Amino acid sequence: MRYYIVFLQTIDAAGASQYQQAHFEYQSSLRLQGVIFAHGRLTDGWGGVAVYRAGSEADVRLYVEEDPFVRNGIRSYEIHEWDMKLAPDVSVGAREEGTK
Incomplete structure (x- = not known):
């Protein structure tokens, strides 16, 4: 397994609230499956970061x-x-505590 960092830059902050819950549920489900090693928002408002475990960059892209x-x-x-x-x-x- 390889690790990939994905930088997710916010480009439409005004539209984010409409998809916030779906985004959170999607990333959380991948984390619980072991596909995402870690993820979270950047506190400066830029966006977020996720670390994926996958066989290839193409898998991560999907x-x-x-x-x-x-x-x-x-x-x-x-x-x-x-x-x-x-x-x-x-x-x-x-x-870590709080990562469930």
């Missing part, structure tokens, strides 16, 4: 293009493969 924010022109996206390195005290299998 998931991202089904995101309600992307499908409806609320956010644009960039996909970058990530050669992730972890600190020695961090485990990929670990779950």
Whole structure:
């Protein structure tokens, strides 16, 4: 499995509220399936970031293009493969409180 960082830039903030719940549910379902390793909004309002686990960039693109924010022109996206390195005290299998 490879890791990919997806930057999701908000391009239509006014329209975001209409699709907010669907976007959240979609990304949460992918996280619970193990497709998304981590995701969340950027606190400066720029948009959000998601880290995907997938076999290829093409696989990630298929998931991202089904995101309600992307499908409806609320956010644009960039996909970058990530050669992730972890600190020695961090485990990929670990779950932090509040991530359910």
